[in-house]
Amino acid sequence: MALVNEWAYIGLFFAVAWIFPLLPIIGARFLAPAKPNVIKQSTYECGVETVGDTWVQFKVQYYIYGLIFLVFDVEIIFLFPWALAYNQLDFFGFAAGLLFIFFLFDALVYAWRKDALEWL
Template sequence: MVADYFNNYITLLAFILTGMVFLSLVLFLCRLVAPRNPIPDKFTTYECGMIPMGMYWSHFHVRYYIFALLFVIFKIGTVFLYPWAVLFRSLGLFGFVAIIIFWAILFPGLLYAWKKGVLKWV
């Protein structure tokens, strides 16, 4: 009985080791076969074939980073909402309370971002 329990872990370990060996082999072959021709043009910024002009470092307003983080947060919310909706009847009251708590944690973040004007495209 204990052997059956650990058999699943042995299978998982075999898959992980196989993946690591395969990854190492592929990286080694890429390193072996890849051409090496270091010229200074390879270290310049690529701008659609044009020679870069001016400063190569540009700053973006923090609002765009916050918007991206909000997108990721609410995309995660959507990913969790779909399986919850599929299993809604079988989860019962516990599932309903769990999703309410989950959205109660995320919703103030949306309100804060809205209040700060992050969601406005100016």
């Protein structure tokens, strides 16, 4: 029962947390003046008229960072149950974790040596 209650609380919290910031935004809609015109609504670029499409092609480095992050994220997630049970593990458990982290480190060294971590 306790577990259900905890997560029911989180569920309700998700609902309430969305309502709270919505209220002032809706309130501002009634209080604030609305006199739009073309110049006011134009894209803000320090007074210079905008040229070309906003949705330009981005460089591949962002994607590589994303990929590296993804791999690290998944590996660290695997380590969380290990860390959680660590007090009850023997030296074998430590060695298993060591090997796991060694592979993780290996990936980092590879990315480093291949200059995949450089912001080009």
